[in-house]
Amino acid sequence: MPGGRISSANLIASPRGSVQPPQVWLVAHVDSKSQTIPMIVRMLSVGISVFSYALTVVALIAIVTLQRTGVIPLMGPHDSPAMAIAWLAPFVGAVATLP
Numbered sequence: 001m002p003g004g005r006i007s008s009a010n011l012i013a014s015p016r017g018s019v020q021p022p023q024v025w026l027v028a029h030v031d032s033k034s035q036t037i038p039m040i041v042r043m044l045s046v047g048i049s050v051f052s053y054a055l056t057v058v059a060l061i062a063i064v065t066l067q068r069t070g071v072i073p074l075m076g077p078h079d080s081p082a083m084a085i086a087w088l089a090p091f092v093g094a095v096a097t098l099p
Contacts (some may be wrong), residue, residue: 049097056089 063082066072072081 032082045096045098049093052089052092056085057090059085 053074063072063085065082067074067080067082075081
């Protein structure tokens, strides 16, 4: 690999005995050199981010509903569990998106 370059070849597949060019071209590009993080790690990262966002929304709605119905007493903004979740959620989302 002089200079970090490698050679490649284009492959065209067709049924045996076919002389016609293909009607549909399937094009694939493998770019493993620039993808330093495996796909499964990136998919899990996105999944955790989406899950933490959804969980945050559900938790905030539940807390507000419980406070309005009187199950949880109303608190000041600094003592509220909703505020704790609102502060914690961005950190969980940021950690999930690190990969």
